[in-house]
Amino acid sequence: xxxxxxxxxxxxxxxxxxxxxxxxxxxxxxxxxxxxxxxxxxxxxxxxxxxxxxxxxxxxxxxxxxxxxxxxxxxxxxxxxxxxxxxxxxxxxxxxxxxxxxxxxxxxxxxxxxxxxxxxxxxxxxxxxxxxxxxxxxxxxxxxxxxxxxxxxxxxxxxxxxxxxxxxxxxxxxxxxxxxxxxxxxxxxxxxxxxxxxxxxxxxxxxxxxxxxxxxxxxxxxxxxxxxxxxxxxxxxxxxxxxxxxxxxxxxxxxxxxxxxxxxxxxxxxxxxxxxxxxxxxxxxxxxxxxxxxxxx
Amino acid sequence: xxxxxxxxxxxxxxxxxxxxxxxxxxxxxxxxxxxxxxxxxxxxxxxxxxxxxxxxxxxxxxxxxxxxxxxxxxxxxxxxxxxxxxxxxxxxxxxxxxxxxxxxxxxxxxxxxxxxxxxxxxxxxxxxxxxxxxxxxxxxxxxxxxxxxxxxxxxxxxxxxxxxxxxxxxxxxxxxxxxxxxxxxxxxxxxxxxxxxxxxxxxxxxxxxxxxxxxxxxxxxxxxxxxxxxxxxxxxxxxxxxxxxxxxxxxxxxxxxxxxxxxxxxxxxxxxxxxxxxxxxxxxxxxxxxxxxxxxxxxxxxxxxxxxxxxxxxxxxxxxxxxxxxxxxxxxxxx
Numbered sequence: 001x002x003x004x005x006x007x008x009x010x011x012x013x014x015x016x017x018x019x020x021x022x023x024x025x026x027x028x029x030x031x032x033x034x035x036x037x038x039x040x041x042x043x044x045x046x047x048x049x050x051x052x053x054x055x056x057x058x059x060x061x062x063x064x065x066x067x068x069x070x071x072x073x074x075x076x077x078x079x080x081x082x083x084x085x086x087x088x089x090x091x092x093x094x095x096x097x098x099x100x101x102x103x104x105x106x107x108x109x110x111x112x113x114x115x116x117x118x119x120x121x122x123x124x125x126x127x128x129x130x131x132x133x134x135x136x137x138x139x140x141x142x143x144x145x146x147x148x149x150x151x152x153x154x155x156x157x158x159x160x161x162x163x164x165x166x167x168x169x170x171x172x173x174x175x176x177x178x179x180x181x182x183x184x185x186x187x188x189x190x191x192x193x194x195x196x197x198x199x200x201x202x203x204x205x206x207x208x209x210x211x212x213x214x215x216x217x218x219x220x221x222x223x224x225x226x227x228x229x230x231x232x233x234x235x236x237x238x239x240x241x242x243x244x245x246x247x248x249x250x251x252x253x254x255x256x257x258x259x260x261x262x263x264x265x266x267x268x269x270x271x272x273x274x275x276x277x278x279x280x281x282x283x284x285x286x287x288x289x290x291x292x293x294x295x296x297x
Numbered sequence: 298x299x300x301x302x303x304x305x306x307x308x309x310x311x312x313x314x315x316x317x318x319x320x321x322x323x324x325x326x327x328x329x330x331x332x333x334x335x336x337x338x339x340x341x342x343x344x345x346x347x348x349x350x351x352x353x354x355x356x357x358x359x360x361x362x363x364x365x366x367x368x369x370x371x372x373x374x375x376x377x378x379x380x381x382x383x384x385x386x387x388x389x390x391x392x393x394x395x396x397x398x399x400x401x402x403x404x405x406x407x408x409x410x411x412x413x414x415x416x417x418x419x420x421x422x423x424x425x426x427x428x429x430x431x432x433x434x435x436x437x438x439x440x441x442x443x444x445x446x447x448x449x450x451x452x453x454x455x456x457x458x459x460x461x462x463x464x465x466x467x468x469x470x471x472x473x474x475x476x477x478x479x480x481x482x483x484x485x486x487x488x489x490x491x492x493x494x495x496x497x498x499x500x501x502x503x504x505x506x507x508x509x510x511x512x513x514x515x516x517x518x519x520x521x522x523x524x525x526x527x528x529x530x531x532x533x534x535x536x537x538x539x540x541x542x543x544x545x546x547x548x549x550x551x552x553x554x555x556x557x558x559x560x561x562x563x564x565x566x567x568x569x570x571x572x573x574x575x576x577x578x579x580x581x582x583x584x585x586x587x588x589x590x591x592x593x594x595x596x597x598x599x600x601x602x603x604x605x606x607x608x609x610x611x612x613x614x615x616x617x618x619x620x621x622x623x624x625x626x627x628x629x630x631x632x
Contacts, residue, residue: 035437137308138315141603143566146583150595153587154323230443234569237445238584253446260449261457271446279441286437 029291036287039280046277050096059087061094062245070263079269082252083259088266091247092273098248099277102163102232103225109167110228111221114174115210121175122182123205132179136172144169148231152240159242162235166228177220181213219289226281233274249274302615309607316603317596321368324592325361355381368596377597382589387597390582395564395601397475398578401497401571402563403484408502409509409556417513417552418545421521432510439507448500448573455496470496473575497574501567505559512555516548523547550617557613561606 030036049056059065059077065085073080079088121132139147148169155161185191186209194204233250235241242248244255249270256266352358356367371378377387420432442450455470469492476493480486486494520526521544529543530536564579571581579598586594 134311134315137312138319141312141316141607142320142599143562143602143606145566145568145580146587146599146602149568149584149587150320150323150599153590226441230441233443234445237443237569238572239588250443253443253449257449260453261461264453264457267446267449271443271449275438275442275446278443279438282437282441 026291030287033287033290035283036291039283039287042276042280043284046096046280047100049093050100053090053093053097057087057090057093059090061091061247062086070259070266072263073265080263080265082255082266083263086245088252088269091252092249092269095247095249095252095270095273096277098159098242098246099229099232099274102159102166102242102248103229103281106163106166106170106228106232107221107225109163110170110224111174111217113167113171115178115217117171118175118178119182119205119210119213122179123186123201123209129179132175136175139169139172144231145234148235149238149240152235157240157243159246162232162241165235166231170224170228170231174217174220174224177216178213181216182209185209185212215292219285219292222281222288223285226278226285229274229281230278302611305611305614309611313600313603313607317372317600318365320596320599321365324590324595372596372600377600378593380586380594381591382594387593390594391579391598391601394577394579394582394598397576398564398567398571398580400480400484401494401501401567401576401578402560404494404498405501405505405563405567406556406560408498409506409559412502413506413509413556414513414545414552417510418517418540418548420510421514421517422540424518429514432514436507436510439503440511442503444500444504444569445573447503448496448570451496451500452573472496475577493574497570497576500573501563501570505555505563509552509555509559513548513552516551517544520544520548553616554613557609557616561609564602564605566602566606 063086065081065087067085068077068081069085070083071077071081071085073088077087077089079092081087082091117132117135121129142150148165151168152162152165155165191204191208194208199208229249232241232248233253236248236250237254239254242251244251252270253267253274256263256270259266356364359367375388377391379386380390416432420429423429439447452472456472459469471489471493474493476490477488479488479490525547526539526543529539534542566580567576567578568580568584570576571578572584575581579602583595583598583602586592586598
């Protein structure tokens with residue numbers, strides 16, 4: 001249906017508000033969604049904090065203060081210090097860099113794989129479609145966390161391997177979405193017209209069909225960044241994610257698990273950072289979905 | 298219907314075959330060599346004679362393709378091999394852990410069904426009420442909290458905090474392991490076991506309950522607008538019959554799918570919850586075997602998990618017909 005809207009809106013004079021662009025209209029709807037705006041605001045702050053981390057905190061995330069182990073939150077150390085005397089506030093702020101980078105890059109990897117496989121399967125159909133769909137079935141048959149842990153145990157624990165692991169385990173949903181969009185879009189008249197004009201198949205796939213199939217990918221991708229951050233935390237927790245001294249939030253939770261009784265701040269600050277970030281991404285994803293497809297709400 | 302069933306059943310075979318083969322292949326590119334692991338762990342230099350005997354015993358010197366063929370030959374006879382680490386038979390480990398996972402999973406799913414569906418329905422009936430808005434917020438938050446973080450919050454609130462503040466003994470819950478491990482009718486905890494069960498069951502149910510609530514609410518809102526609901530009211534049924542008999546039954550379809558898929562997941566893939574609460578189930582065993590590279594345990598337990606997961610998904614698909622006669626009678630409508 002969304003494809004039809006796009007086609008109809010592109011027709012110009014037929015649409016009700018010709019002065020506003022389609023994108024402007026969606027942005028207006030998004031702005032009215034208070035929860036989504038709160039989520040977006042949080043994410044903007046987080047990105048700024050990650051970029052300007054050295055200006056926000058005077059401590060290094062890996063330098064140890066040998067006079068304060070497991071210190072509770074204070075004016076000196078806002079979020080306290082961890083078991084080897086590193087400042088928790090600075091680890092959380094620098095950790096935002098790690099989490100956002102892992103979330104964004106691994107989602108991009110998943111999107112590239114998903115869009116490529118999905119468009120090939122949807123456009124060509126036949127044996128390519130069968131192979132791609134069976135491949136997604138195989139990957140979906142293994143419960144996600146088992147698959148991720150298995151690949152992660154082989155890939156190693158550097159940040160890049162974690163990104164690779166997440167990219168390789170998160171593409172299945174995207175493939176299905178893109179394939180479904182292609183299946184319906186390729187039957188529309190404008191695609192037929194493009195064929196009649198003699199455009200190459202690659203041009204039709206990526207220049208004509210793909211842009212109209214991207215809306216659900218954007219929505220799903222936003223939520224997927226949250227999913228990737230959660231998965232990275234889960235891998236760290238199971239000791240197959242990034243390694244010390246990387247300030248990864250999941251790793252910090254995992255390192256703090258022995259301190260629940262006496263220094264619970266070591267768990268709750270990084271845990272809270274994960275929750276808030278993922279929540280913000282979910283809210284923005286919901287807002288985008290409603291804004292891009294007003295018929296759903 | 299029958300041919301649909303057979304086709305789906307036949308599709309399971311290649312899916313499971315390739316999934317397991319993929320994991321098998323994955324572990325062959327591992328840097329760590331299993332013989333070294335068995336002969337003494339990664340940080341020790343084992344006696345070459347021992348390594349040789351181990352390789353001989355497990356056929357690790359054979360060409361990979363031959364090992365691969367042997368693996369499937371044994372697996373088809375339901376011989377899952379023995380653990381590299383402690384030489385226990387994987388079939389035995391499986392029997393022990395699967396029961397624990399099933400018990401925890403049953404409770405998580407019961408929570409999901411009871412809490413998720415009832416709150417979802419109430420929230421849909423009282424749309425825009427404060428309770429509905431609260432539900433929306435709580436479910437959004439719950440789906441963003443990682444299971445292990447929730448696990449620690451629960452441990453803090455129900456075990457650490459009561460301990461610190463000397464609450465009466467009956468209010469303490471336990472956070473590690475299964476305790477006395479006593480059960481009636483397979484899944485009903487007796488004695489002190491419930492103190493160990495409550496927190497992991499709640500943690501395991503949290504995300505799926507949040508999703509089930511949202512889905513029930515959404516699906517119910519759609520059904521409430523339907524014409525047949527007006528008809529049901531018009532012919533004089535009371536509100537309860539209208540909501541439960543006509544509304545809920547029609548709104549259940551997507552929720553059943555979700556709960557079915559969740560059941561497959563909670564049995565074998567409760568990795569994080571089981572690890573957080575040291576619950577000795579399939580998930581925590583799979584995770585620790587992957588990390589210690591105990592290949593037979595990983596493959597054996599994953600095989601069972603994948604089989605259970607796939608069969609449950611098939612049953613879910615089949616249950617559509619029962620809930621929605623339109624699917625039962627239309628040919629090839631549902632793929």
